[in-house]
Amino acid sequence: xxxxYLDNAATTAVDPSIIEDMDxxxxxxxxxxxxxxxxxIEAERLMERARTNTADALGAKSDTVIFTxxxxxxxxxxxxxxxxxxxxxxxxxxxxxxAIEHPSVGRVFDWLENKGFDVTRLSVNERGIIDxxxxxxxxxPDTKIVSIMHVNNEIGSIQPLEAxxxxxxxxxxxxxxxxxxxxxxxxxxxxxxxxxxxxxSLSAHKIHGPKGVGAxxxxxxVRIIPQSLGGGHEGGIRSGTSNVPGIVGLGMAAELAAANPxxxxxxxxxxxxxxxxxxxxxxxxxxxPGIEEGAAHILNIGFASVKGEVLAxxxxxxxxxxxxxxxxxxxxxxxxxxxxxxxxxxxxYIDGSIRVSFSRYNTMEEIEKxxxxxxxxxxxxxxxxxx
Amino acid sequence: xxxxxxxxxxxxxxxxxNRPFFEGCLVKNIKAAxxxxxxxxxxxxxxxxxxxxxxxxxEEAMARxxxxxxxxxxxxxxxxxxxxxxxxxMAVELMEERLKRGDAETFRMSCRRADKQFGMDSxxxxxxxGGVILNAFPALKVNLDDADIDLHVEVREQVYLxxxxxxxxxxxxxxxxxxxxLLLSGGIDSPVAGGMMAKRxxxxxxxxxxxxxxxxxxxxxxxYDLCRRLTPxxxxxxxxxxxxxxxxxxxxxxCPHEELVLIMxxxxxxxxxxxxxANGAGALVTGESVGQVASQxxxxxxxxxxxxxxxxxxxxxxxxxxxxxxxxxxxDTYETSIQPxxxxxxxxxxxHPLTRPNLDRILRSEEKLDIEGLVGRxxxxxxxxxxxx
Numbered sequence: 001x002x003x004x005y006l007d008n009a010a011t012t013a014v015d016p017s018i019i020e021d022m023d024x025x026x027x028x029x030x031x032x033x034x035x036x037x038x039x040x041i042e043a044e045r046l047m048e049r050a051r052t053n054t055a056d057a058l059g060a061k062s063d064t065v066i067f068t069x070x071x072x073x074x075x076x077x078x079x080x081x082x083x084x085x086x087x088x089x090x091x092x093x094x095x096x097x098x099a100i101e102h103p104s105v106g107r108v109f110d111w112l113e114n115k116g117f118d119v120t121r122l123s124v125n126e127r128g129i130i131d132x133x134x135x136x137x138x139x140x141p142d143t144k145i146v147s148i149m150h151v152n153n154e155i156g157s158i159q160p161l162e163a164x165x166x167x168x169x170x171x172x173x174x175x176x177x178x179x180x181x182x183x184x185x186x187x188x189x190x191x192x193x194x195x196x197x198x199x200x201s202l203s204a205h206k207i208h209g210p211k212g213v214g215a216x217x218x219x220x221x222v223r224i225i226p227q228s229l230g231g232g233h234e235g236g237i238r239s240g241t242s243n244v245p246g247i248v249g250l251g252m253a254a255e256l257a258a259a260n261p262x263x264x265x266x267x268x269x270x271x272x273x274x275x276x277x278x279x280x281x282x283x284x285x286x287x288x289p290g291i292e293e294g295a296a297h298i299l300n301i302g303f304a305s306v307k308g309e310v311l312a313x314x315x316x317x318x319x320x321x322x323x324x325x326x327x328x329x330x331x332x333x334x335x336x337x338x339x340x341x342x343x344x345x346x347x348x349y350i351d352g353s354i355r356v357s358f359s360r361y362n363t364m365e366e367i368e369k370x371x372x373x374x375x376x377x378x379x380x381x382x383x384x385x386x387x
Numbered sequence: 388x389x390x391x392x393x394x395x396x397x398x399x400x401x402x403x404x405n406r407p408f409f410e411g412c413l414v415k416n417i418k419a420a421x422x423x424x425x426x427x428x429x430x431x432x433x434x435x436x437x438x439x440x441x442x443x444x445x446e447e448a449m450a451r452x453x454x455x456x457x458x459x460x461x462x463x464x465x466x467x468x469x470x471x472x473x474x475x476x477m478a479v480e481l482m483e484e485r486l487k488r489g490d491a492e493t494f495r496m497s498c499r500r501a502d503k504q505f506g507m508d509s510x511x512x513x514x515x516x517g518g519v520i521l522n523a524f525p526a527l528k529v530n531l532d533d534a535d536i537d538l539h540v541e542v543r544e545q546v547y548l549x550x551x552x553x554x555x556x557x558x559x560x561x562x563x564x565x566x567x568x569l570l571l572s573g574g575i576d577s578p579v580a581g582g583m584m585a586k587r588x589x590x591x592x593x594x595x596x597x598x599x600x601x602x603x604x605x606x607x608x609x610x611y612d613l614c615r616r617l618t619p620x621x622x623x624x625x626x627x628x629x630x631x632x633x634x635x636x637x638x639x640x641x642c643p644h645e646e647l648v649l650i651m652x653x654x655x656x657x658x659x660x661x662x663x664x665a666n667g668a669g670a671l672v673t674g675e676s677v678g679q680v681a682s683q684x685x686x687x688x689x690x691x692x693x694x695x696x697x698x699x700x701x702x703x704x705x706x707x708x709x710x711x712x713x714x715x716x717x718x719d720t721y722e723t724s725i726q727p728x729x730x731x732x733x734x735x736x737x738x739h740p741l742t743r744p745n746l747d748r749i750l751r752s753e754e755k756l757d758i759e760g761l762v763g764r765x766x767x768x769x770x771x772x773x774x775x776x
Contacts, residue, residue, distance in 0.1 A: 309603065310600060310601050313599060313600035313601070313602070313603050313604075314600035316600070316604070317599060317600050377600075383636075383640075384601070384635075384636060384639050384735070
């Protein structure tokens with residue numbers, strides 16, 4: 001059997017046409033976009049077209065897009081870059097985030113807390129959504145930045161960003177609003193200009209582009225202090241010779257994502273997946289948002305009396321690739337997912353949780369086949385559970 | 388000029404008529420340790436080896452040789468002809484190099500003649516060369532009891548000069564004492580046990596039990612990594628990876644759960660012993676330490692030991708966990724061992740395992756299992772991997 005790849009929230013298969021274009025770019029247009037000669041100018045032209053494509057997908061002007069090495073760098077650059085001035089002057093302030101951010105935001109807030117910042121971490125309800133009133137109450141005159149992710153990587157909850165943007169804009173002393181949009185970019189409506197988002201992080205490899213490239217959207221007029229010094233690339237905000245093939249890949253991925261909306265297909269797959277499980281497997285729960293309410297491409301399911309890690313290994317043996325929690329946390333000490341804890345999932349189901357995530361390459365047959373295999377694996381794993 | 392490393396070996400001296408055998412093993416291991424480092428020659432002299440290797444690799448060669456069991460100390464040395472002006476020149480050069488570190492005010496000479504035919508005797512040489520050094524470096528003073536620099540000059544077929552001596556790994560040459568089969572889990576203890584027995588001259592092969600899908604592919608990669616980390620000490624390691632899932636599932640289904648770990652360990656011993664016999668290993672090695680976990684109490688060890696017919700070496704038996712961790716850090720297996728992948732010892736662990744098991748009861752439980760069939764199938768399913776430095 002051909003393996004079934006259901007780990008698309010971790011990363012996605014690169015679109016063959018993107019591979020082709022990147023290959024051509026790497027092989028033929030290898031000039032440095034900062035060079036004055038023809039080859040450099042040609043590389044610059046490719047890069048600027050990618051910038052426009054990326055900006056278009058955000059409904060923004062191209063000069064708002066700063067290319068980075070990916071989502072993690074974009075998150076770090078956004079938050080640290082916004083507060084560097086303050087930190088350098090030995091000042092602090094109040095900052096707000098949520099309890100379910102990706103570590104590349106969460107760890108930055110921990111670090112800022114150590115530097116003396118006052119941190120509010122908004123809790124989420126059992127569906128993984130923050131309380132807007134709590135956000136309003138948390139805002140203070142000295143609140144410097146609010147960082148809230150759009151789509152959560154483990155459970156797929158979608159924060160009401162438009163409403164959040166309105167609250168921030170109406171705050172008497174308006175803080176910056178940063179959004180980690182890595183899981184939503186190219187998949188769900190995201191309009192930073194319209195919603196009052198000041199900074200947004202995105203990544204290419206979650207939408208069939210290459211790894212190692214992403215971008216930070218910076219609203220015009222927002223000041224970001226560079227976090228590495230060098231030749232002053234990307235408007236002085238992010239120095240380093242431009243990763244032209246990667247950037248070309250990001251631009252194409254953004255363009256292709258806009259042309260091929262995935263939400264409808266993914267939602268159909270997700271619904272089918274859940275339907276099949278309902279018919280065949282007992283004692284499970286869907287973690288986080290309701291099926292329709294959550295991101296179409298992410299499904300987090302907990303099975304009672306099973307270890308998620310064992311289940312993922314078993315599925316892997318059978319050619320079905322899924323994750324337990326997020327791919328980023330799996331190599332560390334196995335611990336209960338902080339996201340599942342934040343939504344108050346029952347312990348037995350947390351241990352037995354897996355994340356299934358879809359892409360435009362998955363088919364209905366694959367889903368049905370996978371659930372059959374899943375049924376076999378859950379049954380087997382339950383026979384040998386530790387007591 | 389090629390640099391020379393002077394190697395001293397210890398216990399082998401005691402081995403009487405078997406000495407050539409032990410020396411042969413040691414030379415083979417020295418050559419294996421340096422095999423990819425460029426043209427290297429090992430010269431044997433009475434009670435010493437000299438390794439000649441290109442100057443640019445000398446530091447790397449020293450690092451590798453400091454992990455070869457059987458060597459008690461190493462000195463990077465310079466070589467010259469048996470000619471007094473040449474010796475004087477080399478002594479001054481070496482001293483100049485050493486003084487660049489700027490931490491020395493006193494020195495002494497330690498000359499030796501392995502060849503008594505050489506013109507001057509040791510005392511005369513000490514006085515003469517001491518004078519030469521004092522002339523060249525008037526700021527230096529002689530201190531016979533507590534010198535900052537001890538300049539050694541050894542007269543053999545050539546003359547060797549050195550100021551540094553670093554400690555070797557000690558022990559016996561790996562392979563000189565035969566071969567043992569190490570039960571390698573992936574935890575902190577078993578690699579240390581393997582390293583300790585290698586130090587006593589045993590060649591090490593490993594047997595690892597994996598229980599996919601209860602254990603992950605990463606757990607297996609981790610054991611490969613541990614083998615790689617052991618090779619600087621143990622030389623080549625052959626690893627036998629035995630499938631263990633069926634055995635664990637059968638025990639789980641048919642035996643009382645509090646006996647799981649003990650019955651499982653008895654199976655491991657049986658399989659390891661068969662593998663040992665088939666590969667010419669004369670002993671088993673485990674990382675057990677009395678009282679560390681339920682399966683390592685005196686009673687539990689009695690129960691697992693019961694299936695072993697060959698000697699089982701447990702070099703960690705009297706060590707504390709902290710002591711074991713210290714050794715693991717020293718031999719550089721610790722960081723790998725603490726990666727958090729479940730191995731087959733932990734995944735099926737019952738909440739309340741027996742700590743004072745009774746052998747008769749365990750034997751009765753085992754009657755329900757097709758021991759021969761299970762062991763046979765595990766052995767048939769073994770995959771072999773070789774690791775060398």
